[in-house]
Structure formats: C-alpha cells, structure tokens
Amino acid sequence: MDGFPVKITEAACLGASLALSGVCYYLYRKSRRTLDKLDDAPHFAIDGKLKDILKVTPGACLQYVVIEGAVQPAGETLTSHFQKEFVGVLQKFMLREHRLVWNSLSRTWTDSEKVLHHRVTAVPFVLVGSNETTVRVLCPLQASGLYMETTHEKFHQVNYGLGDIIGQYLSGEKLKGQLETEEMLKVGSTLTGVGELMLDGDGTLNLRPPSDGSQYFLSITDFDTLLGEQESTALWWKALAIASALAGAAVLLWVGRRYYHTLKVRWDQERREFERLQTEISRAHAQNGAEELIENVCVICLSQPRDCILLDCGHVCCCHSCFQAFPHRRCPICRQSIVRVLPLFHA
Numbered sequence: 001m002d003g004f005p006v007k008i009t010e011a012a013c014l015g016a017s018l019a020l021s022g023v024c025y026y027l028y029r030k031s032r033r034t035l036d037k038l039d040d041a042p043h044f045a046i047d048g049k050l051k052d053i054l055k056v057t058p059g060a061c062l063q064y065v066v067i068e069g070a071v072q073p074a075g076e077t078l079t080s081h082f083q084k085e086f087v088g089v090l091q092k093f094m095l096r097e098h099r100l101v102w103n104s105l106s107r108t109w110t111d112s113e114k115v116l117h118h119r120v121t122a123v124p125f126v127l128v129g130s131n132e133t134t135v136r137v138l139c140p141l142q143a144s145g146l147y148m149e150t151t152h153e154k155f156h157q158v159n160y161g162l163g164d165i166i167g168q169y170l171s172g173e174k175l176k177g178q179l180e181t182e183e184m185l186k187v188g189s190t191l192t193g194v195g196e197l198m199l200d201g202d203g204t205l206n207l208r209p210p211s212d213g214s215q216y217f218l219s220i221t222d223f224d225t226l227l228g229e230q231e232s233t234a235l236w237w238k239a240l241a242i243a244s245a246l247a248g249a250a251v252l253l254w255v256g257r258r259y260y261h262t263l264k265v266r267w268d269q270e271r272r273e274f275e276r277l278q279t280e281i282s283r284a285h286a287q288n289g290a291e292e293l294i295e296n297v298c299v300i301c302l303s304q305p306r307d308c309i310l311l312d313c314g315h316v317c318c319c320h321s322c323f324q325a326f327p328h329r330r331c332p333i334c335r336q337s338i339v340r341v342l343p344l345f346h347a
Helices: 008-040 049-055 162-171 223-288 291-295 320-324
Strands: 061-073 087-103 108-122 125-128 134-137 149-157 173-186 190-199 205-208 217-219 308-311 340-343
Touching (some): 008 061, 049 190, 049 205, 061 087, 134 190, 190 223, 217 223, 308 320
Parallel strands (some): 134 205
Antiparallel strands (some): 061 125, 061 190, 087 108, 087 173, 125 134, 190 205, 190 217, 308 340
C-alpha cells in the first residue's frame, strides 16, 4: 500500500488476531489428533486373556489401549485428613488465599487467587478386573482427565475490624479468606485408563504413558464421557480459531475499505486536475493553432496531446483519456507497472 499508513491499533489488532487464530488452530489440531487416537484405541477387559494377547504381541506391548477396572492399593493406603472413613491411593491438598484487588482502570474490585500450599501424595495402585487380574498404573500424576474427587472443601473467612477496613481501602487490597480443599482417588473407584499397556518379564501388567507422545488419560468417568469431553474441547478450540480468524478478516476488510476510499479521493483529484489541464490546453491550442498539437500527439489515439506522466518509469506518451482506458496499468513503452500518474504542464 504505497503511501498508505496503517494505524498502530489496526496493526496490533490484526497481529493479535492472527497469532490467536494460529495458537487456537494448533490446539484444535492437537485435540483432534487426540480424539482420533481415542476413537481408534482398542478396548480390552482386564481378565486372564489379556496376558495371552500381550504374549503374542510384538514387544509384549500395546501402544494405545483402553482398559477399565476398580482401584485397589498395591500396598498401604492414604487416609483423608478430614474424613477418616475415606481411603485412597492419590491425595492432593491445596490451600489458596483469595483477595480483592482494586482495579483503578475499571473502578471495580477484582478477585485474586494465590496458592499458599500445595501437596500431592501417591502410593502404588492397580486396576482389578473381573477375575482378580490386575494392571499396575504407572505415573498417574502425568495423566490428563478427572481422576480425583473432592473429599473436603472449606472456606475460612477473615473477620475485619474498623482499622483493617480503612487500611484495605488505602492499600487497595482486601483479604477475603483462605480456601482449603482436599481431593482423592478413593479405593474401589472405577477408573478408565488410556495409555500404553505392556507385559513385564515377571508377568506383571503395567499401564503407562505412551512412548509415542500420545496423551495419557485416567478418568473416574466412563470412556464415552471422556470421549465427549475431548470432542467438546476440540470444538471449543475450533470455534475460537474461526472467531479470531474472522476478527482478523474484519480488520483487513476495514483497512482495505479505508485504503480504497483514499485511492478514490486521489483518483478524483487527478481526474479534476486533468480536466482542468485539458481545458487550458484546448484554449492554448485554439490560440496557437494545431501544429503544436501534432508535435506532442498521444501515441495511442493520435488525436489528443500528451498530458500525463506515468510513474515510476517517467514516460510521457499518452493522454489521460487513453490512460484511463488501459486494460492493465502498464506503461505502453516499457511495460512497467504504473504506480501513479501525474498531469503534465507545458510552460
């Protein structure tokens, strides 16, 4: 866009929309590949036949499979700190501080969260099938999915005095309180696992993260629910990618419309200037005769004087009427692209 300034806000909006659409599209493709892998993953029951299948499988390993079984500890268990009747194999405790922070730009109080303490404890566990066949679950904390349930949640609210309230308004921060939560994977829960299944030399079945980089899943929901959640995630990223791309297209349309308006104003100015110049030339030729006209005649129509300069090449070879009739904006002498045309004045 020669000589056309793009505003900083337009460039920023266009760059942000293109970057966001690229990131969202990448995440959509990643979610789509995971969804396709889940669709193609075979389902196996945890029973005595599972070892026989792995024994005849090359490498005694199935790269991406779906299994489902009941959670049982491989040794000791974990007891809830708040509900003593709950025992599990994974336990996560988190203490978060909630504050209200004054936003001077929006003139409102916004919620702010800070993690004060985070502790995760795990013990070895297995998935038990129908005939006491077990599959040991490795690296469960690397898995995606909902595999813990909340066993305790309590918010400890802070009580304020008059001095505290005055200090909060002066500092721009209000302490709301602390949220205490505990999550556990309880013994006896039905767990769906999606990953790499292998048979060790000692006959132990293990489920672990896939070696090819595919996503590892553990979920206390069934496989259809897990598949639906992944499909919703993929559709969400797709919608965001389309929305951000449409926003970028809208910015481009706005910039193009403004550029066309600028060109239209320039063309109108050039047309009026040429019309004025042609009027002056016609008057001069009426006074000086036709000999000067023949010496400076347009190479195309051979009837009008040459009254325009073609840029960037600088050739003076035609009249403005013939220039407007060009099917392509190229100089008839050197065939270069015509960027701009200026009126020619004879002194």
